[in-house]
Amino acid sequence: MDKIHLQYNVDGEDFTLAGEASSDVRRVLRKLGFDGDTIRRAAICMYEGEINMVIHASGGVIDVYIDPDSIEIIMADTGPGIADIEKAWQEGYTTASQTVRDLGFGAGMGLPNMKRYSDFIDIETELGKGTTVKMIIKTRS
Amino acid sequence: MRIRDVRDILEAEVLCGEEFLDHEVTSACGADLMSDVLAFVKDQGILLTGLLNLQVVRTAEMMDMSCIVIVRGKVPDEKLVDFADSRSIVMLRTPYTMYTACGRLYNNGLVGVE
Ligand SMILES: Nc1ncnc2c1ncn2[C@@H]1O[C@H](COP(=O)(O)OP(=O)(O)OP(=O)(O)O)[C@@H](O)[C@H]1O
Ligand SMILES: [Mg+2]
Numbered sequence: 001m002d003k004i005h006l007q008y009n010v011d012g013e014d015f016t017l018a019g020e021a022s023s024d025v026r027r028v029l030r031k032l033g034f035d036g037d038t039i040r041r042a043a044i045c046m047y048e049g050e051i052n053m054v055i056h057a058s059g060g061v062i063d064v065y066i067d068p069d070s071i072e073i074i075m076a077d078t079g080p081g082i083a084d085i086e087k088a089w090q091e092g093y094t095t096a097s098q099t100v101r102d103l104g105f106g107a108g109m110g111l112p113n114m115k116r117y118s119d120f121i122d123i124e125t126e127l128g129k130g131t132t133v134k135m136i137i138k139t140r141s
Numbered sequence: 142m143r144i145r146d147v148r149d150i151l152e153a154e155v156l157c158g159e160e161f162l163d164h165e166v167t168s169a170c171g172a173d174l175m176s177d178v179l180a181f182v183k184d185q186g187i188l189l190t191g192l193l194n195l196q197v198v199r200t201a202e203m204m205d206m207s208c209i210v211i212v213r214g215k216v217p218d219e220k221l222v223d224f225a226d227s228r229s230i231v232m233l234r235t236p237y238t239m240y241t242a243c244g245r246l247y248n249n250g251l252v253g254v255e
Contacts (some may be wrong), residue, residue, distance in 0.1 A: 026203065036205065043203040044179050051196075078172070087197035103191040106202075109176035116180075124226075 001032070006065040010050055012059025012077075015103060021062055025071075032066065034139065041117040042071045042137040046111040049070040049075045049133050055100050056080070057131060070119075071137045078130040085125060089115070142166055142251050143207050145233050147187060148253050151235035152209060156222045156230030164207050168254045171212075171243045175200040183254040189242055192219045196227045207231060213240045 006028065008021035025042040047066075048063070053060045057079020065072040087093045089111055096106025113120050120136040145162040148155060155162070167181040172178045178200050179187060184221065188201050189210040201209050208231040211217055217232070225232040235242050247253070 016195050019196060019203075023199060034226035038205070040205060047199065047203045048176065048179060079200060103194060103198050104173060104175045104190075107176040109174075109180050113176060113179050 001068050004028075004032075006064040006066070008062045008075075009042075010053050010059045010062060012054055012057065012079075015054055018054040019047055022050050025064055025073075025138075029066070029071070034071075038071070038137060038139045042073070045114045045118050045121075045130050045135050045137060046073050046075075048114050049073065049135070051105055052110055052133075053077050053079070055096065055103075055105055060130075069139050071139075073135045073137070074132065076130065076132040081127040081129055081131055082123070082125040083127060085123060142249065144187075144233075146249070147180040147208065147210070147246065147251070148233055148251050151233065151237060151242055153210065153233035153235040156211075156217065156232040156234055157226040158208070158229065161207060161229065161231050164231070166208060166251065169243070169251050170254055171239050173239075178204065185255065187246075187251070189239060189246075191215060191239055193221060195221060195224055196231060197221075198228055201225075201230050202228050208233065210235055210242060212237060212242050217246055 002046050011017050029039045057077035060077030063074045091112045092108040092109035094106045100106045118135040119138045122134045125131040144164050166187050166214050169187040170178050173192045187208045188206050211234045215234040
């Protein structure tokens with residue numbers, strides 16, 4: 001199988017659409033015959049990242065590269081950036097507003113979840129410029 | 142436990158997914174914050190929630206959960222039910238509160254995922 005590249009533009013305005021890209025990648029991975037555990041880990045990592053793009057930044061672009069033994073997800077936004085990345089990694093830390101919490105997010109668990117389920121994660125962020133999250137999920141057979 | 146049993150224990154109404162009521166479930170999770178649900182990757186289960194938006198269905202989808210239970214008799218709009226239906230997820234509505242609904246299921250042997 002050749003490396004597959006998928007790209008998604010994530011709409012930062014429409015919360016109801018958040019997760020569409022992750023849902024699509026999940027479908028593609030299923031079609032390609034990846035195992036359930038790998039698909040779930042990749043889907044959760046991407047979904048958390050996609051939601052973050054919508055609620056904390058104003059959308060962005062996601063690139064996904066699929067290999068038989070790994071899935072690489074690169075999520076780039078031009079939002080406000082993360083002021084304190086050390087804190088952001090902590091379980092329970094959130095800057096989400098009450099509005100966002102009413103939508104079911106803002107537990108401060110997104111980044112910890114992404115770290116837990118990926119085999120590699122790196123975040124580059126600059127205040128006022130944006131944030132890029134890179135994750136790799138490896139298949140375990 | 143089958144989803145059919147969950148329906149009976151919670152005296153719930155089936156909003157969609159009638160054809161999947163014989164599916165087995167072995168665990169459940171109750172939450173209104175979706176990342177709390179996403180923190181526990183375990184076998185297919187049930188999501189009990191009072192939250193009524195599309196992200197509830199997306200979260201269940203990502204987790205391969207087969208059933209969503211809307212607590213406290215809240216009424217989801219048609220769009221939400223159709224969306225769950227399109228993902229082959231059973232949606233139930235129970236008059237019980239989150240606490241009571243979870244307690245009833247737990248008492249009947251449906252455990253959590255910690
Ligand atoms: N793409 C991003 N742009 C700007 N800030 C971000 C971004 N992603 C995360 N953050 C910041 O990091 C914090 C922690 O993120 P994390 O995903 O762990 O929690 P959350 O999104 O607040 O809540 P949850 O993910 O549980 O719904 C956020 O509250 C926000 O301040
Ligand atoms: Mg988040």
